[in-house]
Amino acid sequence: MPIQKTTFKTITTATFLAISIFIFFFSKDAYADTSLPSQEPVELHLDEAVALALRTNRTVTMANIERLADKFDLEVAHDKFKPDVNFDIGNTYSGGQNLSDKASRIQSQSSVTPGVEVTQLFSTGSKVIFSWDRYADTSGKRSDNNGNSWSVNFSQPLLKGAGQEVNTASIVLAEMSEQSSLLSLKKKTTNTVNQTIRQFRHYYSTIQQLEINASALKRARDSLESNQLLVQLGRIPANEIIQSESQLANQEYAYQSSLDNVDKARLQLLGVLDLPNTTRIIPRENQQPTSTHPDLKQCIEIALKKRADHLEAEMNVERARINLMLAKNNAQWDLSLDASYKGASQLSPLTKDTGTHRWEAGVNLRIPLYGDLTREQNMRRADANLKQAEIALTETRENITLEVINAIRDVENTKTKLQLATKARNLSERKLEVEREKLSLGRSNSFQVVSFQNELVERETQELNALINHHNALTTLDETLNTTLETWQVEYNKEHGRWLDTRLTMQPTTN
Incomplete structure (x- = not known):
């Protein structure tokens, strides 16, 4: 059950906030390093950031x-039962000189020796080897001799190395390695997507914190102006101004700190996206459906079905079983049925052609009697590995169950905290409004208003943090279930050999 993406709640800002953010993004002095060339800001939604990371992140690319x-490793494994054909050829030239009392004679000879060998393995363990060789004398003399020879050899193990289960084990292990490779690729891609999501939200939260501090700065300025007017009207003493001026200085400092935090978060996001550090991004929240309450039983089933560590633990058990089977088979006697057929022919223009044919068949047995303990060692080690793999699988399932329980609890808790934080922020706004009215009537003081x-700033920050924490809890649940890529509609394209955002080829939905 993929967890639906949730929306970033829009925080209402006044005209002052819009102007502040505009100045921050569009002013050439917005960043400390003014030597860097400025670029036009780019609006980016979270789903767009995910799609961008899949295209630009170097970890995903590698x-x-x-x-x-x-992928080629699996092709090599499946090639095991296909015939291997080898061709070889040699061209030899030789010569010499015989010396005697009467005369000397020079002799020379040249020959070509082509040959072909075909080897075929079968899933039962049998092997067939066919070879053909030809000798051709190319000296050009009448005594030239030419010949052919061929042979067919057959061998079938009857104990050690016999049976389809033993001989196809390497292919089964290769297919498991292929699955492990896909799981590893998916894990790396998922980690990049999750990192992008969290860095995007962190950057977004710093922007929202900047707006909160900008709003607080505006309130501090308005409060100072209001108090100055009240002092002139004689409704409050002049020393009340000191409190307002101190509050204004504190808010100006907080606002400048927020500007610095925004730029740091921007650079961190650009690092994940592998974009130039001069790129300026304006994060935008997506209008997405709210999440439903996750069902514990269903989530556990999904996690056990999709989690890479659980699938890998299951494959480790199967690998251990195969290795134990191979170790037991390797400890058996080496009994085999062997047969061969050989033929040869010789052609000569001076003599009669000749030929020979020979066949043989038999059973060969090799029994290890004493001295080699490696077979017993391998069996014991394989048996221990199997037991350890089974224990590890049980432990993995228990850990996944606990992780799912904690992830669901965090989703519910952060949702409750978000509701409480929103309520607290609303009440804080009302308290401040009432206190301002009391101050205008001379029934309160600047200290109380500043307090x-x-x-209110604390409650707004608390609500923002609760919002981000809830979204991150949903992301963590997706990560725990290993449904992140499904949630963000990312699929592996086998034809292109890379991950693609399927929404790039779909009609845009509500974003």
């Missing part, structure tokens, strides 16, 4: 390249 090499202003 994982896709590695995947192309891993309520600071409380």
